[in-house]
Amino acid sequence: MHIAVLVKTVPDSEARMEISDGGRGLRVEEKWELNYFDAIAVEKAVKIKEAFPQVKVTAIAYGPRYVLEGLRKAVAMGADEAVHVEGKEGSWLYPLRAARVLSQALRDVGFHLILCGRKATDDDSGQVGPMVAEFLGIPHVSWASSLEWDGGDSLVAVRDLGDHKEKVRFSLPALVTAHKGLAEPRVPTIQGTMRGMRVQPRKLQAAEEPGTENWKLVRFAEPPRRPQVRIIEGDDPRAKARELLRILREEMSLL
Amino acid sequence: MEKGSIWVWVEKADGKVKQTSQEVLSQGRSMADELGGSLLAIMAGPVSEVNLEDLCGLPDQVIALEGDGEGGPSLIVETLEELIRKDPPWALLAPGTPSTMDWMPRLSVRLGVEMVSDVVGMELLEGGRLRVKRPVHGGRFLVEMESQEGGPRLLALRPRAFARKTGSRSPRVECFPMKARGPTEVQVLEKAQREKGFVDLSEARIVVSGGRGMGGPEAFFLLEELAAILGGAVGASRSVVDSGWRPASEQVGKSGRSVSPDLYMAFGISGAIHHIMGMDSSKVVVAVNKDPNALIFQHADLGIVDDVNHVLPALIEELKRRS
Ligand SMILES: Cc1cc2nc3c(=O)[nH]c(=O)nc-3n(C[C@H](O)[C@H](O)[C@H](O)COP(=O)(O)OP(=O)(O)OC[C@H]3O[C@@H](n4cnc5c(N)ncnc54)[C@H](O)[C@@H]3O)c2cc1C
Ligand SMILES: Nc1ncnc2c1ncn2[C@@H]1O[C@H](COP(=O)(O)O)[C@@H](O)[C@H]1O
Numbered sequence: 001m002h003i004a005v006l007v008k009t010v011p012d013s014e015a016r017m018e019i020s021d022g023g024r025g026l027r028v029e030e031k032w033e034l035n036y037f038d039a040i041a042v043e044k045a046v047k048i049k050e051a052f053p054q055v056k057v058t059a060i061a062y063g064p065r066y067v068l069e070g071l072r073k074a075v076a077m078g079a080d081e082a083v084h085v086e087g088k089e090g091s092w093l094y095p096l097r098a099a100r101v102l103s104q105a106l107r108d109v110g111f112h113l114i115l116c117g118r119k120a121t122d123d124d125s126g127q128v129g130p131m132v133a134e135f136l137g138i139p140h141v142s143w144a145s146s147l148e149w150d151g152g153d154s155l156v157a158v159r160d161l162g163d164h165k166e167k168v169r170f171s172l173p174a175l176v177t178a179h180k181g182l183a184e185p186r187v188p189t190i191q192g193t194m195r196g197m198r199v200q201p202r203k204l205q206a207a208e209e210p211g212t213e214n215w216k217l218v219r220f221a222e223p224p225r226r227p228q229v230r231i232i233e234g235d236d237p238r239a240k241a242r243e244l245l246r247i248l249r250e251e252m253s254l255l
Numbered sequence: 256m257e258k259g260s261i262w263v264w265v266e267k268a269d270g271k272v273k274q275t276s277q278e279v280l281s282q283g284r285s286m287a288d289e290l291g292g293s294l295l296a297i298m299a300g301p302v303s304e305v306n307l308e309d310l311c312g313l314p315d316q317v318i319a320l321e322g323d324g325e326g327g328p329s330l331i332v333e334t335l336e337e338l339i340r341k342d343p344p345w346a347l348l349a350p351g352t353p354s355t356m357d358w359m360p361r362l363s364v365r366l367g368v369e370m371v372s373d374v375v376g377m378e379l380l381e382g383g384r385l386r387v388k389r390p391v392h393g394g395r396f397l398v399e400m401e402s403q404e405g406g407p408r409l410l411a412l413r414p415r416a417f418a419r420k421t422g423s424r425s426p427r428v429e430c431f432p433m434k435a436r437g438p439t440e441v442q443v444l445e446k447a448q449r450e451k452g453f454v455d456l457s458e459a460r461i462v463v464s465g466g467r468g469m470g471g472p473e474a475f476f477l478l479e480e481l482a483a484i485l486g487g488a489v490g491a492s493r494s495v496v497d498s499g500w501r502p503a504s505e506q507v508g509k510s511g512r513s514v515s516p517d518l519y520m521a522f523g524i525s526g527a528i529h530h531i532m533g534m535d536s537s538k539v540v541v542a543v544n545k546d547p548n549a550l551i552f553q554h555a556d557l558g559i560v561d562d563v564n565h566v567l568p569a570l571i572e573e574l575k576r577r578s
Contacts, residue, residue: 013509013528017395026396036510093391093398095360096369121509121532123391125372127360130328134364139329139440142357145503156444161353162504162512163268163455167445174440180496180503180510215369218386218399223536229558231547237565241573244541244559252539254461254518255485 001055001172003045004106005079006116006128008035008092009061009070013121023219025090032069037117039073039185041178044147045115046078046186052151056080058109062101062206063087076188076196083109084201087208093123094213099131101206106136108204113155114175118143129177138173145181259292260342262407263314264349267298269451272309274419275350275458279412280313281420282377283348287315289379290345297338299331302430312422322433327441328358334433336365344407346385351411352458363409370409371400375416375515375536389413393509393532414458415515416536454488456505461487461518462537464507465495466530468523468544468563472500477567478522484574490514490534492524508533522563526551543567 011017015031034042042059049055059074061067062085071082085105091097106114114133119126133140145160159166160179188196232247234240248254263283265276280296287294296314298305301321310317320334335358339347349355351373363370375397376388385402387410402408456462463485465478475489482489491501493508507514509529519537523544524530531554534540542555543566552558559566 011392013393013532017392019396026392094369096363099360099364121393124389124393124513126356127363127370127372130357130360131364134332134361140361141441143353160504162457163453164449165447166443168441168443170441180506213369214403214405215371215387215400216403218401220391221388221397221399223390223394223397226540226554226556229542229552229555231552231558231560237559237561238569238573240559240561241566241569244557245570245573245577247557248518248539248541254539 001052001112002110003048003055003057003113003115004109004111005038005041005045005057005059005074006102006114006132007038007042007059007061007070007074008117008120008122009033009063009067010035010120010122019220019222023221024217026220030066032066034070034073035117035120035122037119037178038070039077040180040182041115041117042074042077042079043183043185044178047183048149049078058083060085060102060105060109062098062105063091064089068201071201072196072199073188075199076192077186078192082199082201083204085204085206087206091208092120093217095123095125095127096131097208097213099128099135101208102128103132103135104207105204106132112172114173116175116177118177118179129175133175136173136175138175139170140175140177141168141170142177143179144176145179147176147182259287259290260295260344261287261290261292262295262297262344262347264347264355265296265298265310266350266352266354267300268449270304270306272306273350273458275352275414277309277311277419278415278417279348279350280311282412282417284313284420284422286346286377286379290383292345295344296426297335299433302428305428307425307428310426311420312424313420314426315424317426317428319428319430320433321430327439328361329440330433330435331358332361332365333436334431335362338431339366339407346406346408346410348410348412351413355411359409359411366407366409368405368407368409370411372411374410374412377410390536394513394535395532413515415460415517454486456488456490456507456512457514459488459514459516461485461520462490462507462514462516462534463487463520463522464490464492464524464534465501465522466492466524467494467498468525469495469500470523470564474564474567475501477571480571481567481574484571484578487516487518492530521551521555522567524551525549526554
């Protein structure tokens, strides 16, 4: 059994970012992390491998040099191999392009099960998983908060869809997108981290055609700023509660 | 259908058209009017279950996809692809819920056009170009994109980002068969029934969230009560979920859900960036925290510096007295 995990490297939440090139770009401080949901996917793959030693786990990333960070982390957590599909700066914002390139790489690398995140925290698109499945002509299960494999032909997953849950059964090959609950990402051991540092990812050329997109980026903008907070004063909690409700009702017509 | 037609994917819950779908219908109506085209609503289920009132007099036409249950992603993709290839719309809009995000990306691949998800604003420019806006990096920035020639434009709209309107049209209703061509690849073994009246976090008008400052799982009964009175949903910080006080489905933030309600109330939440990433696009934010320097106050419109264990019961009591 070969599990391929798609890992995206995204700016750390604390990384400084600013709009550049007169709105056409984002300048990001060089502080990267493995996308949270992808870390969950890696953890799940490694857990399966620990239960069934014949399982092989390959981490695949598409993008410029900085994606090595995510690949290193995946290997540090226990992935066997890393594949780097070299791409251009700015490709983080184009899910269809990423999905096309990744599915091509997946054909080269081979897989039985593909795990990825349910969304990336940079473009927040939540599209690449189902798109890759469609390119490869395989079924997918999105928002998996649990996944069980007993070594047999089929797997059982639970999808946590917010307003309800769904238990599904499916056979391989298939793609699963990881949601919270699927696994809790481990902190790599020192040996793991060393392995990650030393890993020489296999390089693949991306068959990308930038510029063919049917949506063009116009600009990045700052979201509207919230005014300074208005602190509600009062002699006791009851007075404050009453005043809050008055504002929400009378001034803001929210209640 | 003539040039400039807009299609809207409509979802139901408890047999009713969801509010988020009504928002998309409203947006679709405006676009269709601007383009001089018509508005078509598409929904899964038999014609007999189409309740016209729920559609707010907005569409000119309704297509009910009759067939195998609600249809998994491949079934919906196949059916929509067939419909679109026959008569391509100018745009297909859908509410950005986990269920649409299950099939729309696949449809995008089938049609070879990109989709845009989590759209929070759109504007039709001269020459029929469409400009859309969406948040990236957890709402730290907005990105604006413009559609090029060739369609259809596939868009998933963020729940609660668009206003709901009404019209006075009485649409004609047709049905179209939704039939599986092969065996279902993903078999649903069990579907936990959603509770009647359950409000999904990202679709709720009001979200009341609790953090570690709530003190423990028992205190969340108060939040549930407040949510029930206000017709809202309960949210939680990650610390609360990780401590097992609340289910993961309630987590708001970077690794949970993104919400943009009209009113977001944070009780005993410190305001870590990971939490802010999931709620900063809320229209009005109220924070209750005993620490006047808590970060959450930098992301709030209204604040109360006090103990949640005193403020929450007072809020509930005051609300009850008034009703
Ligand atoms: C990769 C990653 C992803 C993450 N994703 C998320 C996410 O999706 N969502 C999320 O929420 N967090 C997320 N976090 C965690 C986040 O960084 C914070 O740790 C978390 O949000 C803190 O939760 P909290 O505010 O409930 O608790 P705390 O930070 O402990 O804050 C408790 C607050 O309650 C106040 N308080 C205490 N007692 C009272 C009282 N009696 N009355 C009033 N106020 C009181 C305190 O002053 C304090 O401000 C993530 C972290 C990482 C590293
Ligand atoms: N450039 C990329 N390299 C590797 N995996 C990716 C890439 N982009 C997206 N993915 C995978 O697809 C998931 C969803 O991404 P997105 O559609 O961008 O929100 C991520 O969680 C990753 O698992």
